[in-house]
Amino acid sequence: MNAPLRAFDVEAIRAQFPILRTLVHGKVPLHYLDNAATAQVPDAVLDAMRAHDELRRANVKRGVHALAEAATDAYAAARTKVAQYVNAREDREVIFTSGTTGAINLVAHAFGATLKAGDEIVLSGLEHHSNLVPWQLLRERTGVKLRFLGVTEDGRIDTGDLDELVSERCKLIAVTHVSNVTGAITDVAAVVRAARTVGARVMLDGAQRASHGPVDVQGLGIDFYALSSHKMFGPSGVGALWGRAEVLAALPPFLGGGEMIRTVTLEKSTWADIPARFEAGTPPITQAVGMGAAVDWLAQVDTAAAAAHTGHLAARVLDGLRAIGGANKRVRVIGPQTMERRYPVIAFAVDGAHPHDICQILDSHGVALRGGHHCAQPFHESRGLAGTTRASLALYNNAADVDAFLSGLDDALTKLT
Ligand SMILES: Cc1ncc(COP(=O)(O)O)c(C=O)c1O
Incomplete structure (x- = not known):
């Protein structure tokens, strides 16, 4: 087993995941927010x-x-x-x-x-x-x-x-x-x-x-x-x-x-x-x-510190979605509106924009999301939704990932009007 990490240090965590140093399409940094589908693998594994x-x-x-x-x-x-x-x-x-x-x-x-x-x-x-x-x-x-x-x-x-x-x-x-x-x-x-x-x-x-x-x-x-x-x-x-x-x-x-x-x-x-x-x-x-x-x-990770870290980032995602949603009323978070009794998996619907189109535009910003019904079709149908876009965070995500997501979404909403 590795030596315990003394406090939660996201950069020290990130350094252990080689894929986070790769460029998407050979040019933009990777902002991996599809962790609920599959998380990345550290050197130790x-x-x-x-x-x-x-x-x-x-x-x-x-x-x-x-x-x-x-x-x-x-x-x-x-x-x-x-x-x-x-x-x-x-x-x-x-x-x-x-x-x-x-x-x-x-x-x-x-x-x-x-x-x-x-x-x-x-x-x-x-x-x-x-x-x-x-x-x-x-x-x-x-x-x-x-x-x-x-x-x-x-x-x-x-x-x-x-x-x-x-x-x-x-x-x-x-x-x-x-x-x-x-x-x-x-x-x-x-x-x-x-x-x-x-x-x-x-x-x-x-x-x-x-x-x-x-x-x-x-x-x-x-x-x-x-x-x-x-x-x-x-x-x-x-x-x-x-x-x-x-x-x-x-x-x-x-x-x-x-x-x-x-x-x-x-x-x-x-x-x-x-x-x-x-x-x-x-x-x-x-x-x-x-x-x-x-x-x-x-x-060996301080999971309480990691949860505080991802919780803080996820709260920024929720605030950002609310700000974008407030401006044009197109964006709705599907699920709890705060970080109380929940994990950092955040699905949202955008009126007039298909989740796959949103994901494609975000991909050009290096942001990996998931769009669709996430293998939960009955729930989506119960809300009258064909699908949602989902951002899911892991302990190696950082503020730059959230910023890239929010600015990429702004770009997507402008393009998908
Ligand atoms: C809640 C839940 N259950 C089951 C599964 C299926 O997991 P796997 O495809 O690894 O068998 C997933 C994967 O997305 C999931 O999120």
Whole structure:
């Protein structure tokens, strides 16, 4: 693990991300504000993956030779790091997956296999498609019923609906921890309380939360947590599902293949214990090592100072959007209007301008944004919006990024009248 950074120093952080020194289109500095889609990778993570493939590359668990043992140890160490990052009770509660989507599909299949027609799953109208479509597919397979918490005017999951929607038939409440559109933090305590009164499980989609510092799955009192490495300054192709050990241990496998079995005959197979039961085939080994390095890197950042830094920048983004919106009434922030109980993910709509056109003009200023429905089409449709433009900040963003965004947006609005 790196030496702790004494205070939050954004320039020292930036120096660790080589991509931030590149020029967009070969001429303008990069202002990367698309962190909710994928965050950038620091040297520590790039170095860890390179060292793994140079020195320890082999398949895990299968070989009795020095490299195979070293690779197996590195893979196990990565699991320990992720387990510590989310405050799991035991390493075996962490299953490596392809990402949040892979983790949620795992739950939808393995936990879903324990459900029957008429059982209910409570979701919300603010979910990413990754936490909606797997449950729709489960509904087609088993006849479970899906019910949806509403969304408040300021873009939060409406936990006031819980009493009405969570009945004795409810087996799972699966909601996002932080919205990838509005940045709002879900009132997890209210969700857990409602679930516990009827004996239902709780799963959180942590894709947007996990990059902002360690997570306490025990403190949250939940059963499953899904996360993606590529949003946490790690490589793509890997993520994790954390599950309470006794809950995971009672579930059947999802994917079948090598390493997830205890015994195999031509007639039948029996299953390995967790976590192997849920990791069929060769896992993303180098990527898991990279994810381990990313959580190590995140764990040595002063995340409270980083949150104050990004919160301050995001407040400037909100003020800037309000100033532009006030001048011509065209710009609306979709979600909380202040930085209270939210993360720095800011979506906005501009009357008479398509998000893709805005993004294209901002790209010519070196500013990377995302435009569209951000895989949350039902929420956008509920607001009568085809899409929004989204600026999402990470700890390496600085005042120059915010200035470039606001002046680029001014330019876009002038051009798109
Ligand atoms: C809230 C949320 N859930 C799920 C996902 C899906 O993550 P992945 O594509 O890494 O599986 C995302 C990614 O944008 C997200 O923001």
